[in-house]
Amino acid sequence: MPLAYYAIAVPVFLFFGLLHHAVRGIFNVYPDRGYTNTPRDGYSFTDDFLSGNYSVTDHLVGTEYDENGYYELHSLKNLRIACQFAVAGGLGALLLVPGLDLIFRQAVDFVALWLWDLFLFRLSNLKLV
Numbered sequence: 846m847p848l849a850y851y852a853i854a855v856p857v858f859l860f861f862g863l864l865h866h867a868v869r870g871i872f873n874v875y876p877d878r879g880y881t882n883t884p885r886d887g888y889s890f891t892d893d894f895l896s897g898n899y900s901v902t903d904h905l906v907g908t909e910y911d912e913n914g915y916y917e918l919h920s921l922k923n924l925r926i927a928c929q930f931a932v933a934g935g936l937g938a939l940l941l942v943p944g945l946d947l948i949f950r951q952a953v954d955f956v957a958l959w960l961w962d963l964f965l966f967r968l969s970n971l972k973l974v
Contacts, residue, residue, distance in 0.1 A: 846939070846946040853953055854939060855932055862931030863924070870918030877903070877916055 906926050909917040917923055939946050 846950060850946070850950055850953060851936065851939070854935060854949065858932045858935035859928050861935065862928030865931060866924050866927035867918070869927070870916050870923070873916050876914030877910060 907922065908926060909920040909923055911917050939949060
């Protein structure tokens with residue numbers, strides 16, 4: 846796959862990371878931490894079993910939570926972590942999954958042609974007053 850498609854893939858996966866961050870922060874019904882009465886900086890393995898979204902990965906990368914145990918939506922560190930995982934996972938999938946790069950190239954080409962056709966349609970229907 847040409848390098849230009851990877852340059853297009855990075856912002857696409859950044860958007861997916863942003864979307865994941867927002868969904869995890871806004872639509873989180875149950876707190877990720879706090880069922881075990883551990884302090885905010887403390888860690889207990891029971892957090893993994895009792896809390897749906899808290900994992901060892903969150904502990905290792907230092908995901909931030911508010912005082913009630915919910916995922917911190919207004920944390921730039923959490924946003925950075927979500928975007929880094931999305932870009933690394935997306936590019937890794939493009940490189941390792943056979944045929945996925947071809948599907949991505951076809952999708953990018955389709956969207957580019959669709960936008961170009963839309964631009965030409967709007968230009969042809971332009972009426973100056």
